[in-house]
Amino acid sequence: MTDSWRGYHLIGGNPTLDLVNTVSWRLDAARTFDRLAVPGFLSLWLARTGVVADPVTGETAVVDPVRELRETVYRLLTAPVPADVARFGESVAAARGLAIAEPALPLRWTVPINRIDDVVPALTLVADDFLRSHDAALVRQCAGSGCGWLFLDRTRNHSRQWCSSQDCGNRERARRHYRRAHPARG
Template sequence: MPTPVNLVESPKVGDHPALDVLNTVFLLDGVIVDSLQTDQDALQWLAAAGWRIEHDLARSKPGALLRSARSLREAIRKIIETRKAGKRADPAPLNAFLAQSQSHLKLSSAQKGTFHLERHWQQRTPEEILAPIAEAAAELLATGDFNLVRRCEDSECILWFYDRTRSHHRRWCSMATCGNRNKVAAFRHRHQSTT
């Protein structure tokens, strides 16, 4: 069971919002931590992921958004892990979230007479608030290159990422943490072997 945590942000190393939401559960000093502990945590995570949130939490039952966010996260986790294992995944839990999405496109004027499109989502229910994540996950599952969806190779890490490197040889969630730890360990192992 993940440990409750306050004031610790989840790593943003997934290079895809569907993988970043999985990474809201991570290891910290060997302990599994869940950075989503409150409705406000879920709203802050969505805002940090780039979605404009216009929902007033006072209109919802306390904990409803948190429960829905965790449920969606685990539905995404299960389908991604199943697909990565080469098995047929059941999309029904994710489809349940997608069915509750209410969105539309809005055409806006930009500079020099050009236009740009923005997608706007209804935000009356927790499931509608989470719709952008459900849609991002569905898009990844339908159109993403699953050879590039990977779990960090560090044995002490549980994070996922989408390998967008040019060579597609990314092995670690982050070179600054897991990559460095493994390079140091490999160096020590080579050094001990020669002495």
């Protein structure tokens, strides 16, 4: 069995970005790996990101709708089109019908996850909160060749290039070093 967590880290800075990043090597068709296709990954992901307190069962029933939400959010963050905005708006409206808020200000609407069918509406509201926040303007896509992961660039001059300096950043620095050391082969 493939280790679905090998090479995957919660680096997005927000559960919405970490959901989008469940696809590794998104921009390299030969290496693309969708972790949601691995049995048990979604349940563990939900627990590790804090979306739920305990792992949920029966995740296979919601993998496809979660995948659809993930891809819609990815397009909204990278190349939004009116059809995706409308589709997401419909999902938000449906999720708000299930939402509750704690009696405290500011009001924060959430869908409690009591059963597997609550996962998609809950993630939809998490994504909606993020997409309406100021942080959405700080989203960048990794400049690593083929990576495609998204992250929050909170650097002072907004110059962060890679999802991880130790991963994609290190590969790029190694490529640059090789090209300098071996110009004829570059």
